[in-house]
Amino acid sequence: MLLNLVTPLHESTKRDYQARILDNKVEAMTEARKFEENYWDGPRRYGYGGYAYDGRWESVARGLVDRYDLKAGDNVLDIGCGKGYLLYELQRLQPKLTLIGIDRSAHAIANPHPDFKGVLLRRQIQHGLPNFRDETFALVLSLGTLHNLTLSELWRTLPEIQRVGKRGYIMVESFRSEAEWFNLVAWCLTAETLMRPEDWQFLFDKTGYTGDHEFVYFA
Numbered sequence: 001m002l003l004n005l006v007t008p009l010h011e012s013t014k015r016d017y018q019a020r021i022l023d024n025k026v027e028a029m030t031e032a033r034k035f036e037e038n039y040w041d042g043p044r045r046y047g048y049g050g051y052a053y054d055g056r057w058e059s060v061a062r063g064l065v066d067r068y069d070l071k072a073g074d075n076v077l078d079i080g081c082g083k084g085y086l087l088y089e090l091q092r093l094q095p096k097l098t099l100i101g102i103d104r105s106a107h108a109i110a111n112p113h114p115d116f117k118g119v120l121l122r123r124q125i126q127h128g129l130p131n132f133r134d135e136t137f138a139l140v141l142s143l144g145t146l147h148n149l150t151l152s153e154l155w156r157t158l159p160e161i162q163r164v165g166k167r168g169y170i171m172v173e174s175f176r177s178e179a180e181w182f183n184l185v186a187w188c189l190t191a192e193t194l195m196r197p198e199d200w201q202f203l204f205d206k207t208g209y210t211g212d213h214e215f216v217y218f219a
């Protein structure tokens with residue numbers, strides 16, 4: 001099912017596409033793709049421009065608890081969890097969830113909210129999830145992360161997400177028009193796979209991913 005949980009948050013951010021494309025973008029992309037301190041807490045041209053907890057994920061977390069009926073004892077996995085702030089919001093709403101995040105960034109997983117009680121692991125998702133049995137998780141999330149994989153990596157990863165989760169929710173960046181393609185290319189620093197929604201759907205179908213999804217656009 002197509003969801004609309006992150007789009008309101010995404011649309012509330014201002015972005016100067018022209019300025020970014022003119023600002024030595026290849027150097028900025030090269031640094032951003034390390035996904036380390038500069039990407040999170042360095043200058044805005046490398047990524048977040050300073051990412052401290054500000055509660056912005058609360059509405060998304062509420063939407064997840066409602067849609068997936070998350071209850072005490074359920075396990076939730078967030079792939080590309082960053083600093084784990086969405087997982088922390090889930091913890092605030094339902095303290096008895098078991099919360100696991102994986103991310104390739106050492107800097108991100110070393111800097112969760114101090115009260116977060118779940119587990120953040122350093123992994124690259126394209127290497128699979130061999131430590132988790134089939135249907136370990138009530139919900140597997142991956143927000144803003146999978147477009148950073150190549151097509152062959154996605155081909156291996158989507159079946160893993162399907163395997164370990166009873167439900168799934170994937171959000172990726174996409175485009176529907178020339179203008180959105182241009183803005184996305186101008187803005188994004190780390191994305192490898194830029195596809196229209198119908199091509200993401202084609203890939204979901206071909207890899208057997210049947211969970212939910214959402215696309216964000218750069219209008």
Ligand SMILES: C[S@@+](CC[C@H](N)C(=O)[O-])C[C@H]1O[C@@H](n2cnc3c(N)ncnc32)[C@H](O)[C@@H]1O
Pocket residue numbers: 035079080081082083102103104105108123124125126142143144145148149
């Ligand atoms: C745009 S951030 C999204 C973070 C968080 N999910 C959110 O929505 O705020 C992309 C995240 O994907 C992580 N990431 C990128 N490539 C990855 C990979 N191959 N395996 C695991 N994590 C990856 C980055 O370190 C970063 O935390």
